[in-house]
Amino acid sequence: MTATQPKILEFGDRLLNSHEYSSKKTIDLFPSSETYFAQLKRTKFVPVLEEEMNTDKFVEFFIEKWNPRKSAVIVVNTIKRSIEVYYALKSELKGRGIDTPVYYLSTNIIPKKRMSVIQEVDKLLRANKSVILVSTQTIEAGVDLDFDMAFRDFAPLDSLVQTAGRVNRNSQKGEHLPVYIVKLAHDSDYIYHLFNRKLTMELLREYKEIYEWQYNKIIDRYYDKILSLGIPQESKNIWNEGILKLDFNKISEFRLIEDLSFxxxxxxxxxxxxxxxxxxxxxxxxxxxxxxxxxxxxxxxxxxxxxxxxxxxxxxxxxxxxxxxxxxxxxxxxxxxxxxxxxxxxxxxxxxxxxxxxxxx
Structure with a gap:
């Protein structure tokens, strides 16, 4: 539950701009959550953000860190990059005589094919076979796959936690399995808001490695800083004009990401x-x-x-x-x-x- 903090309720209270709501505090329904998180040892973040990588450099980095006997998921921010990485990685593995299957997943393929890919990868994972999945953020949305390691292009902290949730899900693969965080050119700039990126980068640069038991604390700091900025005018407009006045054109302006292309x-x-x-x-x-x-x-x-x-x-x-x-x-x-x-x-x-x-x- 790390990526979806209840602080969203505090945002909602402020958005209502009501004394009745603004005085309310979020109640943790799991009072012993701190004790629970302290025991988690499934994954760790490994930020590798000193330099930006192009596709070839990333594939080289992947080969260096990946164990051919292990499964891995690669999550990037754009469809164009995902296709580049997919073909470059397949070519590199073939050149090295490595026959590990590589699969591709994004909204660029039809849903029927996406479901087929998920089922095939899941079958290999359950059999403890080595498999690589190259994906966009599609993997973050309720996909129940369990890899040995992950490589994630830079993104806001909540998205990074979502990717970590696809590694060692059932705590049966050991402790502190790596989620490498890299920066593929400026791809994240096209997708995510500047402040979320800037804040995430500042937090990640404080650590060489971030263990799962620390995720809760760092995510808490992340949302506290966002909350301290107050409610964006855009959100106020959508609430006051779109929701309260039922202006559906105003509601349609809402986007989770900055890419507003139709x-x-x-x-x-x-x-x-x-x-x-x-x-x-x-x-x-x-x-x-x-x-x-x-x-x-x-x-x-x-x-x-x-x-x-x-x-x-x-x-x-x-x-x-x-x-x-x-x-x-x-x-x-x-x-x-x-x-x-x-x-x-x-x-x-x-x-x-x-x-x-x-x-x-």
């Missing part, structure tokens, strides 16, 4: 099942065939069901990448109005890679 949903019609699903989706909307005999409530229920399956083939791509690759509108397929963009079966080989997903051509 994102497009792209349907990748990469196999026969994707084609069948797309046809059914269109038939329901156009009330064709058997669907013409269903009433509106039945069609809505069917549409919800088919949409959930269609989502297995949808990726999110930045609008500028969509435009530069001249992706077609889904409407071109059969006239169904939709906000989706579309990679047709004939264009899949040109625009979508089975291993790393959407191609930036």
């Amino acid at each position: 994102i497009c949903d792209v349907y990748v019609e990469k196999d026969e099942n994707a084609t069948i699903l797309a046809n059914e989706y269109e038939n329901i909307i156009l009330e064709r065939g058997d669907y013409a005999h269903y009433n509106s409530f039945e069609r809505k229920a069917l549409l919800r069901n088919i949409t959930a399956k269609v989502n297995d083939y949808i990726i999110q791509v930045k609008e500028r990448k969509v435009e530069s690759n001249l992706l077609q509108n889904f409407e071109i397929r059969n006239g169904v109005k939709s906000s989706l963009r579309w990679i047709s079966p004939k264009d899949v080989s040109k625009l979508y890679d089975e291993e790393t997903g959407f191609k930036f051509v």
